[in-house]
Amino acid sequence: MELADYLRKGRDRKGLTYSELASRAGDYSATTFQQAASGRFLPSREVARAYAHACALDIARVDRLWEIAYREKRRVARGPLPPALPPHLVSNLDDLSGALVALHAKNGAPSIRLMLKRARQHASECTPLSTSALHRILSRATVPTSRNSLQAFLIGCDVPTHQRQRWERAAARARRHHRKKTELASQAMAQLEQQVVGDTGEDVSPPERANQLLRAANLDPTEPYRGFTATWTVRCLKCRGVQRVKLAAVAQGRAQCPICGERNTRTSWEHGGGCLGARRQHARPRARSSHQRSGPGRDRWW
Numbered sequence: 233m234e235l236a237d238y239l240r241k242g243r244d245r246k247g248l249t250y251s252e253l254a255s256r257a258g259d260y261s262a263t264t265f266q267q268a269a270s271g272r273f274l275p276s277r278e279v280a281r282a283y284a285h286a287c288a289l290d291i292a293r294v295d296r297l298w299e300i301a302y303r304e305k306r307r308v309a310r311g312p313l314p315p316a317l318p319p320h321l322v323s324n325l326d327d328l329s330g331a332l333v334a335l336h337a338k339n340g341a342p343s344i345r346l347m348l349k350r351a352r353q354h355a356s357e358c359t360p361l362s363t364s365a366l367h368r369i370l371s372r373a374t375v376p377t378s379r380n381s382l383q384a385f386l387i388g389c390d391v392p393t394h395q396r397q398r399w400e401r402a403a404a405r406a407r408r409h410h411r412k413k414t415e416l417a418s419q420a421m422a423q424l425e426q427q428v429v430g431d432t433g434e435d436v437s438p439p440e441r442a443n444q445l446l447r448a449a450n451l452d453p454t455e456p457y458r459g460f461t462a463t464w465t466v467r468c469l470k471c472r473g474v475q476r477v478k479l480a481a482v483a484q485g486r487a488q489c490p491i492c493g494e495r496n497t498r499t500s501w502e503h504g505g506g507c508l509g510a511r512r513q514h515a516r517p518r519a520r521s522s523h524q525r526s527g528p529g530r531d532r533w534w
């Protein structure tokens with residue numbers, strides 16, 4: 233490991249023992265420094281810096297070498313790090329997640345414990361996150377879901393105040409993008425609902441129509457229809473097994489009996505209660521559908 237090499241040579245040149253290094257640095261023991269220069273483990277960046285400082289080495293070079301070693305270690309353990317996008321290039325939640333993980337690495341990959349300690353030291357600026365929340369952000373399972381959690385994450389990564397505003401703007405932009413995408417998806421879902429069970433002024437009411445379509449997909453309702461995206465307890469007409477589906481999933485061709493594997497999709501509707509194409513011509517827009525109910529109150533972002 234190039235970092236260990238550089239650290240070892242730096243100490244040799246100064247002719248210092250590890251104990252002398254430790255007493256110069258103050259915060260760390262001789263053993264910690266010895267391990268740091270052994271090349272067997274990657275020291276924390278703080279340890280590498282303290283070592284470099286005690287030997288009067290080039291700190292910027294130590295940082296660079298540390299980052300290379302960290303990327304390699306992480307690549308082996310968890311796959312490559314995402315690209316380090318600057319905040320102004322973040323446009324969606326996926327970008328944001330990757331950029332925050334890369335920022336964490338660039339800032340020395342502080343441990344969860346150190347991140348929590350830093351957040352507690354800035355209690356006036358943020359409420360510390362839980363250990364599991366930090367884990368989930370670092371493993372890219374989630375992104376900070378509120379202004380506070382973003383602050384706590386950035387403070388944990390030792391990002392100075394003036395730079396945090398740029399990240400806040402990036403996160404707000406990513407969130408707007410997400411909201412827009414969700415809105416479009418929910419509009420598309422509302423359209424599909426309109427086509428499939430929309431009230432067309434015919435004799436058949438939407439719940440009756442839903443029942444017809446369900447039967448056409450080889451399913452039998454065991455309870456009244458509650459809505460296009462509501463979970464519906466139904467019985468498979470092929471194996472008689474009870475399962476829960478959404479009519480939306482049936483309409484999208486995603487429904488399949490978990491017991492016998494029968495695909496309960498709309499392709500089978502054509503044998504039963506009418507076809508989509510014919511209904512589409514009759515369909516007239518409805519003022520409001522159950523999918524447009526997601527207002528800002530349901531969004532946990534700031």
Ligand SMILES: [Zn+2]
Pocket residue numbers: 468469470471472473489490491492493494
């Ligand atoms: Zn079945």
